[in-house]
Amino acid sequence: MNPTIKDVAREAGVSVATVSRVLNNLPGYTEETRRRVLKVIKELGYQPNALARGLVCKRSHTIGILMPSLSSMVTSEMLKGIERQAHNNEKSVIVCNTDNDGIRTLEYLDVLKEKQVDGIIVVSANLTPVQYRKLVQFKKPVVLVSTCYAGGTLPYVKVDDEAAAYDATLYLLKKGHRRIGMLSGTKEDRIAGFPRIQGYKRALAEYGVTLGEEFIAYGDFTFRSGIKAMAQLLETASGMTAVFAASDEMAAGALVCAYKRGIKVPDDLSIIGYDNTQIAEMTIPPLTTLSQPFYHMGELGMMMLIDNIEQGKKMESRILPHTIQERETVKELFQK
Amino acid sequence: MNPTIKDVAREAGVSVATVSRVLNNLPGYTEETRRRVLKVIKELGYQPNALARGLVCKRSHTIGILMPSLSSMVTSEMLKGIERQAHNNEKSVIVCNTDNDGIRTLEYLDVLKEKQVDGIIVVSANLTPVQYRKLVQFKKPVVLVSTCYAGGTLPYVKVDDEAAAYDATLYLLKKGHRRIGMLSGTKEDRIAGFPRIQGYKRALAEYGVTLGEEFIAYGDFTFRSGIKAMAQLLETASGMTAVFAASDEMAAGALVCAYKRGIKVPDDLSIIGYDNTQIAEMTIPPLTTLSQPFYHMGELGMMMLIDNIEQGKKMESRILPHTIQERETVKELFQK
DNA sequence: CTGAAAGCGCTTACAG
DNA sequence: CTGAAAGCGCTTACAG
Numbered sequence: 001m002n003p004t005i006k007d008v009a010r011e012a013g014v015s016v017a018t019v020s021r022v023l024n025n026l027p028g029y030t031e032e033t034r035r036r037v038l039k040v041i042k043e044l045g046y047q048p049n050a051l052a053r054g055l056v057c058k059r060s061h062t063i064g065i066l067m068p069s070l071s072s073m074v075t076s077e078m079l080k081g082i083e084r085q086a087h088n089n090e091k092s093v094i095v096c097n098t099d100n101d102g103i104r105t106l107e108y109l110d111v112l113k114e115k116q117v118d119g120i121i122v123v124s125a126n127l128t129p130v131q132y133r134k135l136v137q138f139k140k141p142v143v144l145v146s147t148c149y150a151g152g153t154l155p156y157v158k159v160d161d162e163a164a165a166y167d168a169t170l171y172l173l174k175k176g177h178r179r180i181g182m183l184s185g186t187k188e189d190r191i192a193g194f195p196r197i198q199g200y201k202r203a204l205a206e207y208g209v210t211l212g213e214e215f216i217a218y219g220d221f222t223f224r225s226g227i228k229a230m231a232q233l234l235e236t237a238s239g240m241t242a243v244f245a246a247s248d249e250m251a252a253g254a255l256v257c258a259y260k261r262g263i264k265v266p267d268d269l270s271i272i273g274y275d276n277t278q279i280a281e282m283t284i285p286p287l288t289t290l291s292q293p294f295y296h297m298g299e300l301g302m303m304m305l306i307d308n309i310e311q312g313k314k315m316e317s318r319i320l321p322h323t324i325q326e327r328e329t330v331k332e333l334f335q336k
Numbered sequence: 337m338n339p340t341i342k343d344v345a346r347e348a349g350v351s352v353a354t355v356s357r358v359l360n361n362l363p364g365y366t367e368e369t370r371r372r373v374l375k376v377i378k379e380l381g382y383q384p385n386a387l388a389r390g391l392v393c394k395r396s397h398t399i400g401i402l403m404p405s406l407s408s409m410v411t412s413e414m415l416k417g418i419e420r421q422a423h424n425n426e427k428s429v430i431v432c433n434t435d436n437d438g439i440r441t442l443e444y445l446d447v448l449k450e451k452q453v454d455g456i457i458v459v460s461a462n463l464t465p466v467q468y469r470k471l472v473q474f475k476k477p478v479v480l481v482s483t484c485y486a487g488g489t490l491p492y493v494k495v496d497d498e499a500a501a502y503d504a505t506l507y508l509l510k511k512g513h514r515r516i517g518m519l520s521g522t523k524e525d526r527i528a529g530f531p532r533i534q535g536y537k538r539a540l541a542e543y544g545v546t547l548g549e550e551f552i553a554y555g556d557f558t559f560r561s562g563i564k565a566m567a568q569l570l571e572t573a574s575g576m577t578a579v580f581a582a583s584d585e586m587a588a589g590a591l592v593c594a595y596k597r598g599i600k601v602p603d604d605l606s607i608i609g610y611d612n613t614q615i616a617e618m619t620i621p622p623l624t625t626l627s628q629p630f631y632h633m634g635e636l637g638m639m640m641l642i643d644n645i646e647q648g649k650k651m652e653s654r655i656l657p658h659t660i661q662e663r664e665t666v667k668e669l670f671q672k
Numbered sequence: 673c674t675g676a677a678a679g680c681g682c683t684t685a686c687a688g
Numbered sequence: 689c690t691g692a693a694a695g696c697g698c699t700t701a702c703a704g
Contacts, residue, residue: 002449002475004681015691020683028689050450051396052681055387056696062430062451070416071614073409080406083433087440092451094398094428097419104423113338114386115398115428139338223618252618259620278407282559282588284595284620340697351675356699364673388697392680 003044012040023048054116062092063305064112064120068100073277074247074294078123078145081298089306091118102128109134119305121145123298126190127152141308143315145301146294147191155315157301159292161192164322165199168244168272168290171324173207176333177242177270180204180211181233183254185221185246192221196246196274215240219250226253234261241333242270248280248289255283255329266331276325285328293320339380348376359384390452398428399641400448400456404436409613410583410630414459414481417634425642427454438464445470455641457481459634462526463488477644479651481637482630483527491651493637495628497528500658501535504580504608504626507660509543512669513578513606516540516547517569519590521557521582528557532582532610551576555586562589570597577669578606584616584625591619591665602667612661621664629656 009016014033021028022037054060063086069075086093094115096108112120120138124146132149135142144156172180182200186193204211214236219225226249233243245251251273255265263269265285273280273289280287297320307313345352350369357364358373390396399422405411422429430451432444448456456474460482468485471478480492508516518536522529540547550572555561562585569579581587587609591601599605601621609616609625616623633656643649
């Protein structure tokens with residue numbers, strides 16, 4: 001069996017209270033006893049039992065992370081930031097893959113409660129009212145990363161999707177494009193779907209260009225759906241010179257689709273993506289895309305959570321800046 | 337405060353022992369009291385405290401996962417399988433990003449010990465002797481996924497890298513290629529580096545083709561290193577008609593490099609990758625590659641661990657089968 | 673069928 | 689400066 005605090009106390013000839021004190025850097029012992037205790041700890045290879053500690057302190061020093069997917073490049077990058085920040089602050093993370101499934105999400109919330117997590121981070125989920133309610137009833141701090149809940153009070157850190165989509169479209173407009181198609185993600189997605197369409201439309205409107213609904217094709221953010229949606233756009237969107245894709249994966253799909261039909265990017269058609277994940281630099285040609293600071297979002301979300309847990313600091317929602325990462329898929333059109 | 341077992345006992349007019357029994361489905365109460373207790377549990381929204389439980393049962397129902405990276409497609413896929421299997425068996429996972437850093441790995445091991453994890457999974461790491469020793473001294477079951485430790489006793493689940501590289505090279509040979517270059521990962525990598533080079537060489541030797549060291553260029557498995565290594569190969573490997581890359585990312589880099597120089601794949605040059613991650617289907621043209629069952633590896637590793645924890649079942653190392661996923665980057669050469 | 677009590681490994685007043 | 693004791697929220701013999 002592993003040594004316990006009692007073993008250390010006995011070996012060092014002190015009480016467990018004293019051992020506990022030196023362990024936690026509390027005052028109340030001579031330098032001499034401190035040294036003795038530390039020596040025994042090292043000799044025995046003693047490590048405190050975090051469960052016991054957590055039980056009495058009501059602090060588990062672990063944070064629950066709810067993710068809609070573990071294998072997508074966008075969520076992975078956020079997880080990386082989250083985990084890094086957690087580790088830097090002596091927290092552990094329990095990761096839960098909800099698979100975007102409502103039931104699983106609820107189940108996980110129960111598990112996390114039982115495990116006494118000190119807080120929760122929810123990564124890019126379209127929260128339902130039921131989930132939202134369960135989250136606030138959790139009575140532990142919660143922060144939403146790359147998502148938010150309209151009308152709710154949960155703090156979030158994300159990019160302004162409408163503004164970002166607007167900027168991406170504007171970028172195309174400024175390069176002289178007018179007949180711009182959009183490869184949208186799921187229409188019902190209240191975070192990454194609808195707002196991005198809105199941004200796209202607003203930019204168009206501002207430039208006085210009116211395009212019908214046939215300039216928008218829907219997918220679900222995946223590569224495959226990108227191929228399909230692009231094929232559709234190529235049918236319906238006449239005279240299209242550029243497309244704005246709601247995800248890099250869809251943009252990659254568009255690239256493939258264009259390639260198969262002998263359409264040269266960017267000479268015949270310009271494409272701008274969204275996310276700036278790793279794949280954006282792997283495509284041929286490398287993808288110009290709207291960059292989201294995923295890693296930083298994760299870091300910041302975790303930091304907010306920790307500051308709240310540790311110092312009771314109020315959590316303030318944050319909109320992080322986005323940028324456009326220029327690469328080689330957008331061409332400037334000179335005919336006005 | 338959340339209700340405790342005491343609250344439930346009081347409300348239900350029974351002892352905590354009885355509540356504990358119905359909670360754990362142990363015998364020893366009438367159907368009537370069972371119903372009553374369950375009713376109170378529901379009313380109060382009682383959820384057992386896993387820390388307290390873990391403390392007495394010496395079982396935390398959580399597993400520690402050590403990963404060298406969280407954002408690579410290779411590791412993400414394994415994590416997905418690991419997490420899924422864990423959840424199906426009522427376990428949670430604490431994920432640790434070691435960043436391939438020895439110090440961090442050791443730190444994490446301490447944390448995991450304190451948190452009383454029931455077992456550990458180490459994903460694709462090149463374990464050092466120090467780490468290996470600490471792992472076996474952990475006194476909890478450990479399984480290695482997509483890696484192994486030569487001369488050690490830790491059970492693993494992985495693919496046979498030498499055989500897989502052999503098969504990938506053989507595939508090229510059978511298609512008529514002879515002057516085959518290799519884009520290797522880190523030479524010192526005892527799992528994904530050296531063995532793959534060996535497999536490549538063995539296949540060549542079997543076909544009686546002798547190629548100098550100038551047919552091998554080294555990188556570190558990443559996309560960028562793939563571009564560079566490919567550029568090098570193009571200089572040194574004269575008459576090369578095909579290349580075997582030790583990772584899909586490097587293959588994608590090779591594709592880019594070839595594209596920039598106007599070398600057509602597969603017409604001018606054939607390429608086979610390794611891994612079969614998502615990016616293999618996103619490249620242009622889609623990449624023929626050696627497929628590793630990452631998701632399954634993760635699942636299986638976790639299952640072995642759980643079977644050992646739960647039923648004391650002996651953990652047996654497993655070599656999982658690999659396959660070749662044919663896509664469009666390899667062309668058959670008919671001359672001879 | 674049921675409960676009182678000890679104990680898991682800690683921390684934290686409290687008393688000296 | 690130091691220790692005895694209570695308590696965190698459970699489970700598990702033990703006794704009835």
